[in-house]
Amino acid sequence: MIQPFDTDGVPGTQPRPSTYRRLLAYVWTLWPAFAISIVGFVLYALTQSAFASLMQYLPNAFDTMPASQRQLSDWELSLGLDTAEGIRLFLPIALVTIVAFREIGSYLGGYYITFVARNVVYQLRQDLFMHLTRLPVSFFANxxxxxxxxxxxxxxxxxxxxxxxxxxxxxxxxLTVAALLGYLFYVNWKLSLLFLAVAPLIGLIITFTSKRFKKYSQRIQTSVGGLTQVVSEVTRGLLVMRSFGGEDYERERFSRHNSYSLTQDLKLARANEISLPIIQLLTFVSLAVLFWLGLDPTLRAGMDEGQFLSYVTAASLVAKPLRQLTSVNAGIQRGLAAAESVFEILDENLETNNGLERLSGLRGDVEFRNLSFSYQKDGKPVLKQINLKINAGETVALVGRSGAGKSTLVNLVAGFIPAPVGTLFIDRVPEEEIQLDSLRRHVAVVNQQTVLFETSIENNIAYGELRSSSREAVEQAAAQANALEFIRRLPDGLDTSLDEDGADLSGGQRQRLAIARAFLKEAPILILDEATSALDSQSEQLVQASLQTLSDYRTTLIIAHRLSTIENADRVVVMDDGQIIETGTHRELLSADGYYAQLYHRQFNTGATAEME
Structure with missing residues (x-):
C-alpha cells in the first residue's frame, strides 16, 4: 500500500514537518505570484476594518443625535466630518471606495493564489511521473x-x-481576523482581551478535529485506490467476468469499496459540521458578553456612541471569517494527507545505475558466472549457480516449468533487474559497469504480454527512441514480423489509430506489431519471452523463418512453451528450480532421453501444452 494507516484509529505517525516544508518549497518557486496574492488579501482584510471604522461617524449624521465629544483629527476636519452634512456626503463615497478596493484585493488574492496552487499541482504531477519512470521494476512489482x-x-x-x-x-x-482584532485593540484593549477569552477553547477544538480530518482523509484516498482497482480489473477482464458469471461478485466488491468511501466522507463531514457550530456558538457567546460589558462606563474607557458602534461592528464582523477559518481545517488536512502519499513515492530510491561504460559496436556475447539471485534479501534463491556462455549471434532457447527462473534470467540480461556484482558479463564487460540506458539500447524485448499504445500503428512500431525511423524502415520491420499484410488491409494502413491496448486487433495481430517493434530496433541482443504464443500456425511459421534469418547476426534468447518453436535453436537450456539441468541441441537432448525429452514427448503425445512459462 502506498498510504498505509490503521483503519481503527489515527495513523501511528504524525505528519512530518518536512511535508509542510516541501509543499512550501514548491510554493516558493512561484513567490512573485504568491506575494501579489498576499498583497491582495492584505488589501481585502484592511477594507473590513475600514468598513467598521466608518460606523463611528454614523450617529453624528443624524441632526437629532448629540454630536460626538471626541476630538477630530485634521484630516477628519478637512473632510467636513464635524458636520452632519459632511458625514452624509463622506459615508457613501467612502463605502464605495472601500468596496472597490476590497474587490481589487479579492481578485488579486484569489487569482494569484489559484495560479500558485494549479502550478504546484502541475509540478507535483510532473515530478511524480518523471520519478515513476525512473523507479526500479521491483517498485511496480510491490x-x-x-x-x-x-x-x-x-x-x-x-x-x-x-x-x-x-x-x-x-x-x-x-488577515481579516487579524485586521479586525487589531482595530478592536486599538479602540479598546480591555474589552478586546475579554473577547479573546474563548481563543484557547477554539484552539483545542481545532486541534482535536484536525486529527479526525487527517484520519478520514487518508481512508478516503485509500478507498479511491480500491475503486480504481476494481474498475480497472473489470474493464480489462470484462470477457472473463461475463464468461464465468462474475458480475455479482464484482458489483459486491465495488459496492463494498464505494460504501466504505461514503462512510468516511460522512464521518469527515460530521466532524466538520459538529466543530463549526460549537466554534460559532462560543464566538457569539463572547460577542454577547461583549455587548453587556460594553455598556459599562468603566470598561468603555470614554468611548462615545459612534466609537462603541464601530467597535461592536468590528467584533460582529469577526464571526464570519472565523467560521470560514475553522471550516478550512478539513481541506488542509485532506491536502496534507494527500501530499504525504505523493512524497512517499518521491522518496522511493531511484533505479541504481553506477555504470560508466557506454556500449559501442556490441557483438552480443553474454556470460553468466556462478550467478545466484533472489528478489528479497536473505530470501529463497530464484537462480542458483548459473554458469552459461552465449556466443554472439547464437540462438538459445530456455525451457522449463513455470517458476524455473527463465524470465528472471532474461530480465537480468535486459537490465530490468540488477545482477549480483561479477556474475553477468556483456561482451566480457561486467553488467554493473555498463550504463543502463546504453545496455537497454542494445537489447530488444518482446514480452508475453503485448503492450500497445493508443496511437497510430506506425507510432506503436516506431516507439520511443525509434520515432526518428523512416516510413520504409517501419514497413520493413512490419514485413519481417508478418504484419504488413494485415496492416495494409486496414482503412488507414500504418496511420490507423488503435484503441486502448490495441483492443480492435486480434491477439496474433497485436503480437506481430510488438515483434515488428523489436525488429525495427535492430538490437544485437533479442529477447523473446513467449513472443509467438498468440500467433496462429501459419503466422508462427513465417515469423519463425524471419527469426531464423535474424539469428545469424543477433544473440537471441527465446522462452517458449511450445517446444516446436525452438527446434531450430542453436542450443536448448533446460531449467528447473532455478538451476540448469540440461543443455544441448534439440536432437541431442532428445537422444539423451532426459528431462527435456520427457517434456517433449508428453507435449506431443498428449497434444497438450506442458506446464511451462
Missing part, C-alpha cells in the same frame, strides 16, 4: 497499479485543497 494511478490523479488533486482553496481562505480570512 505496488498495485491502481494505487499509483489514484495517487497521480486523485491524491495530487487533493493537494489543491491545501494550496488553493484552503490557503486562500486561511490567508484572506486570517
Amino acid at each position: 505496488h498495485n497499479s491502481s494505487e499509483i494511478i489514484a495517487v497521480i490523479t486523485f491524491n495530487v488533486e487533493q493537494v489543491t485543497s491545501a494550496t488553493s482553496n484552503a490557503i486562500k481562505t486561511l490567508i484572506r480570512e486570517g
